[in-house]
Amino acid sequence: MRRIFTSALTALTCLTLASCGGTAAAPTPPPAAATAPAAAVTAPAAQSALTIKDAWVRPVSVTEPAATSALTTTEAMTDTMALTTTEAMTDSLAMEMDASVTTAAYLTIVNSGATPDNLLSVSAAPELAKSVELHTMIDEGGVMKMRPVAKIEVPANGEAVLKIGGFHVMFIGVQKDLKDGETVKLSLTFEQAGTIQVDAVVRTPPTP
Numbered sequence: 001m002r003r004i005f006t007s008a009l010t011a012l013t014c015l016t017l018a019s020c021g022g023t024a025a026a027p028t029p030p031p032a033a034a035t036a037p038a039a040a041v042t043a044p045a046a047q048s049a050l051t052i053k054d055a056w057v058r059p060v061s062v063t064e065p066a067a068t069s070a071l072t073t074t075e076a077m078t079d080t081m082a083l084t085t086t087e088a089m090t091d092s093l094a095m096e097m098d099a100s101v102t103t104a105a106y107l108t109i110v111n112s113g114a115t116p117d118n119l120l121s122v123s124a125a126p127e128l129a130k131s132v133e134l135h136t137m138i139d140e141g142g143v144m145k146m147r148p149v150a151k152i153e154v155p156a157n158g159e160a161v162l163k164i165g166g167f168h169v170m171f172i173g174v175q176k177d178l179k180d181g182e183t184v185k186l187s188l189t190f191e192q193a194g195t196i197q198v199d200a201v202v203r204t205p206p207t208p
């Protein structure tokens with residue numbers, strides 16, 4: 001079932017890209033789009049329009065003394081830098097994170113429906129982490145910093161990509177080791193689609 005949706009979406013995406021010259025942000029959208037009857041062909045059921053794919057979590061160790069050295073990748077290093085700024089440190093979240101072990105999850109949300117949706121929150125087993133937040137990375141004067149966000153938009157007939165250097169799911173106060181090959185169960189809550197469960201695989205990202 002999911003593969004059907006994914007295939008349908010892939011086809012839709014290709015059509016969309018082809019019709020607007022291959023650029024996602026076409027400067028002049030075709031006027032026909034507003035009244036296009038073709039939209040009626042797509043599935044109207046919004047609650048089953050979302051597919052989660054390629055969900056993974058960065059490995060982390062809470063037992064090794066250098067546990068925070070799980071933050072050795074570029075993004076994690078900038079995360080740490082962000083937390084050392086005065087602005088971030090005055091934030092209560094940052095204060096709480098100061099002594100915490102963190103890691104992050106990444107995934108792609110595919111929306112095959114004609115209605116946009118929003119990812120509002122992600123939760124995991126309480127024994128895994130103290131809290132789970134949605135974060136983004138922003139460029140402030142050439143320095144990448146992470147910031148919590150209230151939601152992540154999933155466009156209609158499109159996708160939201162949570163990836164290294166961009167949107168991510170942040171695990172704060174990690175309570176147990178996450179090793180390569182393990183599986184983490186995540187619950188994603190959407191504004192329209194409700195809650196969707198997904199298994200995220202723990203894996204080490206390739207070094208850039």
Ligand SMILES: [Cu+2]
Pocket residue numbers: 079104135136146147168169170
């Ligand atoms: Cu983060």
